[in-house]
Amino acid sequence: MTGRAKTGLIILDGAGLAAPARGNVVDRACMPVLFDLFDRYGMVPLRASGDAVGLFDGQAGNSEVGHLTLGMGRTVVSSLVAIDRAYRSGTWKKSAVWQTLRDETAQNGRFHILGLVSDAGVHGHWRTIVQGAELAGRSGFSTVVVHPVLDGVDAMRGSGPALLDTLRQALAARVPAARIGVVIGRAWFADRTGNRALARHLVDALLSADALPRFDRRQLEEFCRDKSERDFPAHRADADTRLTPGEAVLVTSHRADRAVQTVEALAARCRPATLTSISEQVPAARVFFPTRSLSGGLAQALQARGIALTRIAENCKFPHVTYFFNGFRQSLGERQISIPDTPGGPETCPRMRVDETVDACRRVMTSSRETGFVVNIPNLDQVGHSGDVGLCRLAAEAVDHALSQIVAQARETGWTLAVTADHGNAERLLDDQGRGFGSHTANPVPFTIVTADGSRADWALGDGGLDNVAPTMAALLGVDPAGICDAPALICRQRSLA
Ligand SMILES: O=C(O)[C@@H](CO)OP(=O)(O)O
Numbered sequence: 001m002t003g004r005a006k007t008g009l010i011i012l013d014g015a016g017l018a019a020p021a022r023g024n025v026v027d028r029a030c031m032p033v034l035f036d037l038f039d040r041y042g043m044v045p046l047r048a049s050g051d052a053v054g055l056f057d058g059q060a061g062n063s064e065v066g067h068l069t070l071g072m073g074r075t076v077v078s079s080l081v082a083i084d085r086a087y088r089s090g091t092w093k094k095s096a097v098w099q100t101l102r103d104e105t106a107q108n109g110r111f112h113i114l115g116l117v118s119d120a121g122v123h124g125h126w127r128t129i130v131q132g133a134e135l136a137g138r139s140g141f142s143t144v145v146v147h148p149v150l151d152g153v154d155a156m157r158g159s160g161p162a163l164l165d166t167l168r169q170a171l172a173a174r175v176p177a178a179r180i181g182v183v184i185g186r187a188w189f190a191d192r193t194g195n196r197a198l199a200r201h202l203v204d205a206l207l208s209a210d211a212l213p214r215f216d217r218r219q220l221e222e223f224c225r226d227k228s229e230r231d232f233p234a235h236r237a238d239a240d241t242r243l244t245p246g247e248a249v250l251v252t253s254h255r256a257d258r259a260v261q262t263v264e265a266l267a268a269r270c271r272p273a274t275l276t277s278i279s280e281q282v283p284a285a286r287v288f289f290p291t292r293s294l295s296g297g298l299a300q301a302l303q304a305r306g307i308a309l310t311r312i313a314e315n316c317k318f319p320h321v322t323y324f325f326n327g328f329r330q331s332l333g334e335r336q337i338s339i340p341d342t343p344g345g346p347e348t349c350p351r352m353r354v355d356e357t358v359d360a361c362r363r364v365m366t367s368s369r370e371t372g373f374v375v376n377i378p379n380l381d382q383v384g385h386s387g388d389v390g391l392c393r394l395a396a397e398a399v400d401h402a403l404s405q406i407v408a409q410a411r412e413t414g415w416t417l418a419v420t421a422d423h424g425n426a427e428r429l430l431d432d433q434g435r436g437f438g439s440h441t442a443n444p445v446p447f448t449i450v451t452a453d454g455s456r457a458d459w460a461l462g463d464g465g466l467d468n469v470a471p472t473m474a475a476l477l478g479v480d481p482a483g484i485c486d487a488p489a490l491i492c493r494q495r496s497l498a
Pocket residue numbers: 013062063064122123153154258381
């Protein structure tokens with residue numbers, strides 16, 4: 001490879017590729033700067049879903065596996081797939097954690113499961129709840145109480161009542177003794193803005209379930225007519241299902257970033273168990289599948305050569321460019337710039353904190369000490385979850401303008417930029433019936449390289465998936481990718497860099 005170019009990796013979160021349509025804001029009209037870059041420098045679509053990122057075949061991508069694959073330069077089996085395999089092979093059943101939970105549980109105590117009833121598998125899956133309930137029954141708990149958390153973000157908005165039916169039917173068939181306890185929207189379960197009162201409210205609801213209003217499926221359906229089930233307040237389904245502090249409770253999130261507050265609020269009142277490592281407040285003896293830091297990958301290989309990639313993201317995507325990108329390591333010693341969340345949430349301000357993000361990129365590119373950076377621009381995904389085309393248009397325009405500012409700075413200070421995304425979202429904001437669709441997609445994502453001097457690229461870009469981005473970054477930074485990743489770089493017929 002040729003000499004080292006200072007290089008930034010720009011991850012346009014949720015920017016998938018799809019044919020022009022009313023519900024697609026990742027298009028030339030909303031994002032002329034991005035599409036001009038594609039015209040000038042070439043663009044290849046990258047696989048970013050299903051088995052290309054370690055998920056089930058055909059499963060829509062998400063930011064955890066997207067950033068993990070981008071950073072590691074290889075496909076890593078996702079936690080959800082690993083848990084499903086462990087259930088099928090019997091290793092989950094054999095886990096010593098069951099015995100720990102039995103020993104810790106008060107006599108005649110019950111087993112509770114709190115988890116997202118989703119069919120998207122981004123943070124949780126209804127199947128995992130059923131599997132956990134079945135194994136709890138088999139490991140000697142005579143009563144299992146399931147507390148379903150309604151999704152409406154990753155799962156199609158409004159699908160909550162039908163997903164609850166699916167859960168009930170599967171439990172009736174496989175765990176007849178299971179009961180349904182508190183039904184509540186994910187707004188209280190999955191906050192990651194630091195509003196701990198939400199999780200405390202959820203835990204209070206579990207501990208005092210008998211005092212909650214009765215759950216009524218028709219009322220939930222009614223609620224979903226004009227709101228997302230994400231915001232459905234706590235109700236109690238079956239009688240006598242409240243959690244008492246001496247009882248076992250398993251939280252069935254497989255991803256670390258959104259369940260932390262809930263797990264920690266539970267840990268303050270009882271002894272929760274988790275599937276993966278979510279909080280240090282849960283000892284290893286109560287974690288079924290402890291998360292192991294991965295070796296290798298782009299950042300670690302660069303670190304060994306004295307190169308660090310500065311990370312920049314708004315708080316909502318900060319674990320993505322650090323913990324996930326680094327293969328489940330909070331830090332590899334790099335500089336990390338975290339930008340506070342937008343007050344009021346992305347839907348009240350589709351620009352989010354993009355100006356601060358651009359400023360951070362500028363500071364990096366004007367510093368003589370910096371060699372590379374990774375930035376996440378979250379708007380297309382975070383606003384994309386609303387399924388609101390008008391709002392997403394504003395988000396797309398803000399992202400496109402930010403891109404023009406970052407490219408201008410890169411040109412001025414001689415930086416090369418690789419631009420891609422982690423998964424699709426904003427390219428499909430309406431479903432086939434024209435209803436708002438706020439979920440991730442299985443579509444490919446774009447990849448392009450913007451040269452430092454603005455000259456047309458004298459290489460071609462090959463086909464690939466997100467795993468090919470790390471070796472490409474290595475090549476741009478002047479490091480032989482062969483020793484870093486199995487996947488090849490996307491640059492073909494390279495003659496010179498920058
Ligand atoms: O916001 C999140 O946590 C998920 C959606 O639930 O999105 P992403 O995978 O893009 O972070």
